[in-house]
Each structure stands twice: as structure tokens, then as C-alpha cells.
Amino acid sequence: MKRKNKVTMNDIARAAGVSQATVSLVLNQSRNIKLSEETRQRVIAVAGELGYDRLPAIHSPRNQEEIALLISSLQSYDPFVDAISQSREAAWRNEVLLTVYDYGDDNPLALNIIRQLEKRNCVGIILASPVTTVVDMTAFQDCTTLPLVLLNQRDPDSPLLPSFVPDDYANAFQLTRHLINQGARRIAHITGESWMEATRQRLAGYHAALAQAGITPQPEWVQQTNWQFNQSYQATVALLNQAARPEAIFCASDWLAIGCYQALSAHGVRVPDDMLVAGYDDQNISEQMTPPLTSIQLPYGELGRLAVEYLCHAEDTATHLSLAGRLKIRRSTAANL
Known part of the structure; x- marks a missing residue:
């Protein structure tokens, strides 16, 4: 059907x-x-x-109650925009306003914003990052009595501070397992910068899927980049020059996959006939690529909604929620689609 x-x-x-x-x-x-x-x-x-599924509520917020979402930085094309959209709609349904502050990784500015929020009718604060990361929230907790929630970041040293994050480990595991199920055994991984929590978790999930399938990962299969097209291009060329060329490439983002596609095309390697390629994030561009790119759709919208509802319902449990995304299989890994 x-x-x-x-x-x-x-x-x-x-x-x-x-x-x-x-x-x-x-x-x-x-x-x-x-x-x-x-x-x-x-x-x-x-x-x-x-049948549009994001209809606004038909009421107005009461008493100008608000939830503040403080985000470290954001690009307009970032899939994390979905978290903001769903947070706003969840706040509206719960009769509160959502105000968004982009503090540009300037912690003193963020702390000043929080001190100002103390003087307003603020229900709680969501501290968000577009990049999944581990952070130290001591300064933020010490500066306010308002309820705090972390979105797309977590603080291992603050077990009572609620957090809502995507499960990068599980996502990378399911994507790598998909490539294995497609018949690939030599699977390469083009990663981002090693200091990032998202990079570490995706790499760990990739290794776990290989281990479960009895595949011994080779160090040369993993190529690290700084998330730039040109570095992904060069990483792909390095993989193609290996004596035992990989059969599949798992890129840690859809943007890295663009550089990978360009390198494969320049070297006459066809996707998916000669090489399977998968991305991560399910950016809008993934469906427009030739062939359309298999990717992981991150649950940012759901996480944003749940973070707002947690504050609106005045929850007092130490919730730590990690959600896996949805594997979107397209022709880059399945020629029959």
C-alpha cells in the first residue's frame, strides 16, 4: 500500500x-x-x-507564564530546530509561553538571563545544545531556584538534574546493523571530532554492531574529520585507496555524506551498486540526494515536547530519558527501493 x-x-x-x-x-x-x-x-x-498534525491550540496562554529555552548556538538548517518547534507547541497546549534565548556559548550571558527570569513568572528553564554533549551544570544550578531541565545534553555529576537526549549509541548500532544485513562486512565509519559526545557514542554503537556480527573492526576503517565537506571527501578517498576497499560507508552526519558522495562520483564509484552509503540526522537534503540517502531521523521533536511537559506537570523525579531515532532506509543502501 x-x-x-x-x-x-x-x-x-x-x-x-x-x-x-x-x-x-x-x-x-x-x-x-x-x-x-x-x-x-x-x-x-x-x-x-x-490532516496536518501540528495544529496550534485554540486558547491563549494564562497569566503570561513562560518556559525559557536557553540554547548555546543554532544554525537554521540544524535538525535540532525540530526540538524548538515541538517545545513551542507543547508549551502552547499547556497554556504557557516558550521564550527562546540563543546565548552563543557565552555562559556569563546565560547566567544573566537566568537571573532576569527569576523576576518573571517563569515555570522553568530548559538548557539546550544542538550538539549532544556532556556538560558541567554546577554554575547554572547554583544561580537559580527555578526548575532546570537539560535537552540534548547531560551532566553525569548531577544525577538529580533531568535530561532528555537522543540515543546516539543505539542509533549508530541500528544503522550499522542495517548495513550488515544488506550484506556488507567491510564497513567504514567517517566520524566527527573525537571530543564530542555524539561522535564517541556513534563510534561505540558502530563497533558494538560489528562485534555482535562477529566482524573485527580495522583501525583504517575509521576516518576522523571536523565535520567539513572537504575532509569527508578526503576521508572517502583514503578509504578507496585501501587495498581491501570497504563495501559500505557510515557517515556520522548527512553533511559528511555529501562530501563522501562527491568523492565516490569523482572516482567512478556508484552508490549503491559499488558502495553502500548511510548518513545520520536525516536532514531535508537527504531525500534530494542522488540516490536518496539512508539516514537516522533523530527524535528531537519528541525530546523537546517531553522536556516542556516535564516542567509543565511539575514533575519532581530525576528523569533521564534517552530516545532512539528512526532508521529511514532509502536507495543509497537498498537498490530495490
């Missing part, structure tokens, strides 16, 4: 007879631009009829 396509804002715009920008303003509850109530209601009605 053919899977139903996901409803997009462009679909809603066409059906409602408005622009995609208008749909975005309505569904994101923007009041900065004046739109007629009739237009707002029409867009919401059409979105509901089409």
Missing part, C-alpha cells in the same frame, strides 16, 4: 488560497503581522481537513 504523503504548509496554502508565509504565520501563532481572523480560521480549518 502506498504511504500517504506528509501534509506540508505549501499544501495548506494551495488549498486555502493564501501564501505559504501566511500559513506559517497562522500555524506558528504569530501576532506580529496583522491577519484577519477569517484568514486565520480558514487556514486552521483547511489544515485540519488535510
Whole structure:
């Protein structure tokens, strides 16, 4: 049975007879631009009829209660944007506002923001990072009595500080196992920088899947980069020059996979006929690559929603939640798709 396509804002715009920008303003509850109530209601009605799954709530926040989300830094293309989107919608459903502060890795600035939040009707604070990381939150806990939650980061020395993170180990394990199930035995891994928690966990999951399958990993199969296209390109060339060329390459991000694709194409290596390639993060571009890229869809949206609901429900348990993502199999690892 053919899977139903996901409803997009462009679909809603066409059906409602408005622009995609208008749909975005309505569904994101923007009041900065004046739109007629009739237009707002029409867009919401059409979105509901089409089965759009992110409809806004129909009420207004009470007493200007808010949850503050402090994020270290963020790029517009980063999949972590999904966490912010779902956090905002979860806050709205729970009748609170979500305010987002990008403090640019400037901890004194973050601490100053938190001190200001103490004077407002703030329900709690989510301290977030777009990169899964291990952090020391001592200074943040000491500066406020407001409830704190970590999103996409954790502090091993603060077991009572709730955290919500993706399970990079399990994700890398399932992706590597998929490549093994496709018949590959020599599986290379192009990684990011070794200091990053995400890199370490993905590498560990990769090794665990190989070990479970009885495959002895070779040191030369692992190529470290700094997440740049050109380094991924060079890493792929190094893999192709090995006496026993790998049969599959697991890239630690979809952006690294782009450099990998470029190197394979330049050397006449076809994907997936001559080489299986998989990425990580399930960026929007992964479906547009030729061939479409198998990747891991990270559960950022769900984690953001759960972090907000934890604060809204005034939970007092030391929750540490780690969620695995969804393997999105495409033609880069399955020629018959």
C-alpha cells in the first residue's frame, strides 16, 4: 500500500488560497503581522481537513507564564530546530509561553538571563545544545531556584538534574546493523571530532554492531574529520585507496555524506551498486540526494515536547530519558527501493 504523503504548509496554502508565509504565520501563532481572523480560521480549518498534525491550540496562554529555552548556538538548517518547534507547541497546549534565548556559548550571558527570569513568572528553564554533549551544570544550578531541565545534553555529576537526549549509541548500532544485513562486512565509519559526545557514542554503537556480527573492526576503517565537506571527501578517498576497499560507508552526519558522495562520483564509484552509503540526522537534503540517502531521523521533536511537559506537570523525579531515532532506509543502501 502506498504511504500517504506528509501534509506540508505549501499544501495548506494551495488549498486555502493564501501564501505559504501566511500559513506559517497562522500555524506558528504569530501576532506580529496583522491577519484577519477569517484568514486565520480558514487556514486552521483547511489544515485540519488535510490532516496536518501540528495544529496550534485554540486558547491563549494564562497569566503570561513562560518556559525559557536557553540554547548555546543554532544554525537554521540544524535538525535540532525540530526540538524548538515541538517545545513551542507543547508549551502552547499547556497554556504557557516558550521564550527562546540563543546565548552563543557565552555562559556569563546565560547566567544573566537566568537571573532576569527569576523576576518573571517563569515555570522553568530548559538548557539546550544542538550538539549532544556532556556538560558541567554546577554554575547554572547554583544561580537559580527555578526548575532546570537539560535537552540534548547531560551532566553525569548531577544525577538529580533531568535530561532528555537522543540515543546516539543505539542509533549508530541500528544503522550499522542495517548495513550488515544488506550484506556488507567491510564497513567504514567517517566520524566527527573525537571530543564530542555524539561522535564517541556513534563510534561505540558502530563497533558494538560489528562485534555482535562477529566482524573485527580495522583501525583504517575509521576516518576522523571536523565535520567539513572537504575532509569527508578526503576521508572517502583514503578509504578507496585501501587495498581491501570497504563495501559500505557510515557517515556520522548527512553533511559528511555529501562530501563522501562527491568523492565516490569523482572516482567512478556508484552508490549503491559499488558502495553502500548511510548518513545520520536525516536532514531535508537527504531525500534530494542522488540516490536518496539512508539516514537516522533523530527524535528531537519528541525530546523537546517531553522536556516542556516535564516542567509543565511539575514533575519532581530525576528523569533521564534517552530516545532512539528512526532508521529511514532509502536507495543509497537498498537498490530495490
